[in-house]
Amino acid sequence: MGVPRFWREIRYRYQLIGTKCSNCDSTFFPPRLICPNCRGAGKVEEAKLSGGGEVVTYTVVRVPPEGFEKQAPYVVGIVKLDEGPSITSQIVDCEPEDVNIGSRVRAVFRKIDEEGPAGAIHYGYKFALEQ
Ligand code: ZN
Numbered sequence: 600m601g602v603p604r605f606w607r608e609i610r611y612r613y614q615l616i617g618t619k620c621s622n623c624d625s626t627f628f629p630p631r632l633i634c635p636n637c638r639g640a641g642k643v644e645e646a647k648l649s650g651g652g653e654v655v656t657y658t659v660v661r662v663p664p665e666g667f668e669k670q671a672p673y674v675v676g677i678v679k680l681d682e683g684p685s686i687t688s689q690i691v692d693c694e695p696e697d698v699n700i701g702s703r704v705r706a707v708f709r710k711i712d713e714e715g716p717a718g719a720i721h722y723g724y725k726f727a728l729e730q
Pocket of ligand 1: 620621622623624625634635636637638641
């Protein structure tokens with residue numbers, strides 16, 4: 600990811616802010632500026648997300664891409680947020696066998712990678728099993 604895009608997204612990554620359409624109440628994360636359901640008829644505003652969600656499906660990554668070797672095996676899942684949108688995220692702080700379809704998860708703030716421009720460390724949200 601290049602520097603400009605990273606800085607554009609940083610606010611959203613740090614605060615888990617999506618957008619919500621005033622017309623149909625659809626919530627989007629990552630944020631969208633135009634509601635695809637209403638084709639721009641609705642007013643789209645920022646909406647802070649609760650961070651709660653449910654695992655829809657997941658996979659255990661045992662042969663990781665370069666840069667993630669130390670974390671393997673790890674779990675990547677699709678999380679359906681309580682507000683509706685689904686996002687792909689790493690599920691952290693657990694053993695792969697602890698994750699199930701339907702598990703409740705909550706957003707946690709974690710280091711994403713250290714591969715960024717000038718060795719910058721990127722932080723953002725991942726998900727952990729709800730206790
Ligand atoms: Zn809409």
